[in-house]
Amino acid sequence: MRIVYDKRQLWKFLFLALALxxxxxxxxxxxxxxxxxxRQERERMNIWAKATEKLASSSDDADFEFILEIIxxxxxxxxxxxxxxxxxxxxxxxxxxxxxxxxxxxYFELSDTNKEYLQKRLAKMCNGKSIAxxxxxxxxxxxxxxxxxxxxxxxxxDSILLRRLSQFxxxxxxxxxxxxxxxxxxxxxxxRAEQNRVWxxxxxxxxxxxxxxxxxxxxxxxxxxxTGTDRDTVSEIxxxxxxxxxxxxxxxxxxxxxxxxxxxxxxxxxxGLEYMSSRLSGKVIMELHPSEDDHPVMISPxxxxxxxxxxxxxxxxxxxGEGRIDIVTGSEKNFAYIDVTDTGKGIARKNFRNxxxxxxxxxxRGWGLGLTLVKRIIEDYHRGRxxxxxxxxxxxxxxxxxxxxxT
Numbered sequence: 001m002r003i004v005y006d007k008r009q010l011w012k013f014l015f016l017a018l019a020l021x022x023x024x025x026x027x028x029x030x031x032x033x034x035x036x037x038x039r040q041e042r043e044r045m046n047i048w049a050k051a052t053e054k055l056a057s058s059s060d061d062a063d064f065e066f067i068l069e070i071i072x073x074x075x076x077x078x079x080x081x082x083x084x085x086x087x088x089x090x091x092x093x094x095x096x097x098x099x100x101x102x103x104x105x106x107y108f109e110l111s112d113t114n115k116e117y118l119q120k121r122l123a124k125m126c127n128g129k130s131i132a133x134x135x136x137x138x139x140x141x142x143x144x145x146x147x148x149x150x151x152x153x154x155x156x157x158d159s160i161l162l163r164r165l166s167q168f169x170x171x172x173x174x175x176x177x178x179x180x181x182x183x184x185x186x187x188x189x190x191x192r193a194e195q196n197r198v199w200x201x202x203x204x205x206x207x208x209x210x211x212x213x214x215x216x217x218x219x220x221x222x223x224x225x226x227t228g229t230d231r232d233t234v235s236e237i238x239x240x241x242x243x244x245x246x247x248x249x250x251x252x253x254x255x256x257x258x259x260x261x262x263x264x265x266x267x268x269x270x271x272g273l274e275y276m277s278s279r280l281s282g283k284v285i286m287e288l289h290p291s292e293d294d295h296p297v298m299i300s301p302x303x304x305x306x307x308x309x310x311x312x313x314x315x316x317x318x319x320x321g322e323g324r325i326d327i328v329t330g331s332e333k334n335f336a337y338i339d340v341t342d343t344g345k346g347i348a349r350k351n352f353r354n355x356x357x358x359x360x361x362x363x364x365r366g367w368g369l370g371l372t373l374v375k376r377i378i379e380d381y382h383r384g385r386x387x388x389x390x391x392x393x394x395x396x397x398x399x400x401x402x403x404x405x406x407t
Contacts, residue, residue, distance in 0.1 A: 033165070086123075214248060260299065325343075
């Protein structure tokens with residue numbers, strides 16, 4: 001069963017690796033597309049800069065109309081023309097705060113609010129440098145010759161389309177992650193629901209199948225008693241038959257809400273350990289250390305006893321039938337706790353959570369379902385929790401059960 005669990009973990013890892021590879025490929029393709037569009041805008045602005053430069057030196061009316069048409073075709077890329085001292089002369093495609101100037105392209109015709117706005121945009125692009133220094137390090141500055149061969153700069157920003165496209169991959173990535181989590185959650189929920197149905201069906205069928213042989217054993221016990229068989233022998237047989245009957249009853253209750261009763265943690269622990277205490281070999285010492293104050297909790301006594309029996313049996317197996325088991329009860333804040341400590345093989349820290357997964361086991365024989373069932377009983381029916389409190393390979397393990405105090 002350990003092999004089955006490891007394979008399941010491997011498939012999860014492969015699925016995660018494929019998902020990461022797909023996301024990485026998507027981001028690379030999207031970023032490449034953004035870079036291509038940025039290069040195209042750079043080429044368009046180079047043409048626009050040449051047209052502006054030509055316009056300043058052209059005297060031919062035909063050329064003037066053609067160049068002006070090229071300049072006017074740019075209606076998406078925010079651009080401004082400034083001299084070497086950073087004084088803006090023209091601009092296009094900026095969303096100005098004062099909308100009264102929306103049809104103007106000359107800087108000098110703008111309101112003070114819009115002039116200040118454009119100066120701040122230019123200063124931001126220069127990043128605290130002079131316009132000449134910024135042009136030497138940025139692709140968004142193009143030097144041209146203006147009227148009378150004066151030095152001017154075409155300064156442009158990415159278009160709204162390019163800015164949105166550059167953000168789009170990350171927005172899509174977030175959406176993909178959310179969708180993936182939703183799909184994974186639905187898949188896990190559906191799978192868990194199906195497992196629960198199979199689990200409940202298996203438990204109820206087990207209880208049903210045990211019913212007939214248990215009834216037969218009860219009849220044989222009565223027959224042995226009637227025929228004068230030794231009373232002590234018959235009494236021990238009766239104990240084990242009642243034990244089988246109780247196990248069948250526990251299986252029959254899986255999947256349905258059990259009857260919860262008000263119990264005290266010390267008393268419930270003593271009763272839960274009663275059967276295992278009488279079945280342990282002399283090589284195993286089990287000792288209960290109850291708290292001074294008994295604490296009330298709402299539990300299902302048969303299921304609670306099943307949990308304790310499972311933990312103590314696992315402890316005996318971990319110690320290879322020889323060692324010590326200490327059970328400590330107490331309370332912290334608003335819950336009562338039971339610590340079950342053994343001197344067995346211990347558990348590696350990386351497997352603290354894995355031990356509760358169905359199919360996980362270190363035994364040569366076994367299905368790896370015991371602790372899974374224990375976890376369900378404590379969490380689903382008792383609204384508590386169970387976890388590995390402490391463990392060290394070669395030293396031993398402590399499991400802790402926490403159950404809310406009754407109010």
